[in-house]
Amino acid sequence: MMAQDHTGVPKAAIAALMAAEQDRFIAAHPRSAEAAANGLSGFYQGVPMHWMRDWPLPFPILVQNAHGATLTDIDGHERADFCLGDTGAMFGHSPPPVAKAIAEQAQRGLTYMLPTADAAAIGHLLPQIFGLPHWQIATTATDANRFALRVARAVTGRPRILVFNGCYHGTVDETFVRLDKGQAVNRPGLLGQFTDLTRDTAVVEFNDLTALEQALKAGDIACVITEPVLTNSCMVLPEPGFHAGLRRLTRETGTLLLIDETHTISTARGGYSARYGLEPDMFVLGKPIAGGIPASIWGFTDDIARRLDAVRAATPSGHSGMGTTLSANALALAAMRAVLEQVMTADAYAHMERLADRLEKGLMAAITAASLPWHVARVGARVEFICAPGPLRNGTAAEAAHAPELEAALHLALLNRGCLIAPFHNMMLVCPATTAIQVDRLIAAFTDITGQLRRVA
Template sequence: MQGIDPDKVRRVQVREEQVFRQKNTKSLELHTRTMQAMPNGVPNYWISYFPYPHPIFFKEGKGAHIIDVDGNDRLDFCLGGSACLFGYGEPHVVEAVAGQMARGSSPLLATEDAYYVGMGLRRVFGLPYWQVYVSATEANRNAIRLSRMLTRREKILVYSGGYLGAVEDSFAVLDHGRVELEPGVSPNARDISRMSRAVEFNDIEGIRRALADEQVACVIGEPAITNSGIVLPQPDFHQALREITRKTGTLLVLDETQCIGAGYGGYTRSANLEPDMITMGKPMAGGIPVGLVGMSAPVAEQVAKNIFSNPAVDPGMGSTLAGSALQLRAIRAILEHSMTERNYELMLLRADALQAGMERAIKARGLPWTIARLGCRMEVVEGPAAAKSASESANHGGSSPTAACLNIYMLNRGIYLTVFGNTVIASPQVSQADTDLHERVFNEFLNEVT
């Protein structure tokens, strides 16, 4: 049985950082210039957290590949964190978006596409009524707001260590049984425990206790945890969750944003779940900012009657750019041409090959690692078993030195992994040759650090 040698990891890391600098001189130049105009020289502070000596500057993408300003062509298993889940430069999306820009992007009026988008979302995800926003974060905020208005309750229940975007009330974690603000998050003069309760994912008894006093408006979270490592629901978890929420009059909201790759129709459809609302964003418009809230018929009826149709009630939702002509056109193109059952078959087929390749490499060296997988999304767990909650997840709280070294090693050899957790996401544009390349480079890495 072999193990990871920390000294080898450190030596490989130093060498790979030097290789990175040699390959990315124009990116360094652009980063230095951009420091004069943006904090840390990046338009989104997340980019400054990436495990590289300096940020990479993107030039273009096509299919499953991206090219940076230095001309480095890389196979992309990050896909913008799934924002470009179906690949870059899809002709039907490019044509639809370019055409709509020429005709007008955001007139603050409905378009014919609204009907086709609503019916397409119903066909794919099952819920019958929809609203369009500008991000999944906004969709989650508005789903919480609707839940509070409909139930006349203030509190929400979230999963400790889960992820709902930048929703302030979701930054709640359990710390020795107490609800605390997630470490590293600024309190902003908020008492998180007044508005939110938290339980561990898969803790049915914890959920039962949290909802027993019928003071919680909604349970909101991903149907499978994706941002603290991949944590899958235990058998019968969702059935018990739905029974408890119905018994206590609590709405159930599932965030599908990063679970859409679980299968056609997302995790909700794949597992035959029955939420009151679902939220999503990212890949639904090919990378154009978008958020969606899908509602069950009973919820939509209450919303239409008591909130949206009452001129005396201002729900405080929406924004000028929400539901724009450009968004609707892009969503329709994705639904009709990208989010197809055939594309999901391809994604899952390539994911099977990627998983098998990594498992062969791990088994050959006797490493106590496993692969956590959700549909076309997977990652290496530096432990022998899948976690049952975010707190248990070996990938919770940041990357290990081995994981950081793997990321830059793969990058320097033409493979771009998601920088948080080294998640591998397989688009339908990935080929068998691409999965073979991934397996070969993964084996080469393990040869160097064991």
């Protein structure tokens, strides 16, 4: 019997799969090899953003075009795209209404630092769709989270925030805190970090209401910022009663609740909050809100608006620390309006939900057939296979379930079989353009690979 870990797959089998798939990839991508095997000239580490090197590939593939749920590289390979720009293209690549809005706006100017007719329309749509009455536009979810946390501190007069271990909120400094053997520490790997983030950030485990209550007792937490579901590693779903307890405890202690739905917008037109009746004080959504054009939204309650007005009235005029020059630019507003009015529809979500359910069941059937100790988690159109038993309860369990070498081999093997999934974790998205044929292709590829791994084991 070969040695194996919690994944149930021997390391020798993983290494053999990776070696075979690397050879297959290299042989199939001569044009990408010529262009990118030694890096793209002029770029640090040979790519426009360093994380483009994080794909588990011998070298990057160069994209020629993408339409709907299909991506084509310069070697002519068409792939069913379940990564979708890690949610940035969650509604598909270049949805026709968005492409039309971009083309038309490009003829009228791209940015003015002034509102447009699209802004007026969006101002009516956001409260209708997401519930909260007051909204602002930013360029990324990271920006929106930063600005919202600044407002939370301003209106509460409190210095600290609280995050859940394993959370993801873009590159917001305060959220780069994790638990290590029960102690709050700065996340390893941060570059240029010269302050101790744990001074201003408390961190507790997701689903642990007892720890949350204890942390909020001191009365110095301005805001709890959370995803409804932990999504950026191995997915962790909320246990029954967790969100109700979170809302009760934050209200009892005068702590604001910020819900970041940048990933969980996969759940419904109004996000996880709308579907499950959550009542955030503040709400953030980035990535797909403008169909792939950089944009984000953040909203808040009447109470916060009143308190913010009072703070601003007592504060000298000057730079607020919120907003960037290209925030709410005309191009982003045009794309956002098209998404809200024509793309993010109930019919689109019904299609996504139906095929995501098909994908979840198909992956689980393959796992069962291969007798692997894995499980599948899903939040709406977002599906994830996890190479460990489940369900997972918190961020510590999610980190322990991560299997980088096995996941890298699986990702490469799926790509070689015509299916692209997210490179940083085992995430797959179904979009309005995804077809049943594409879902079945992914299930068949996954079944083939897991069966192969099990036969070696």
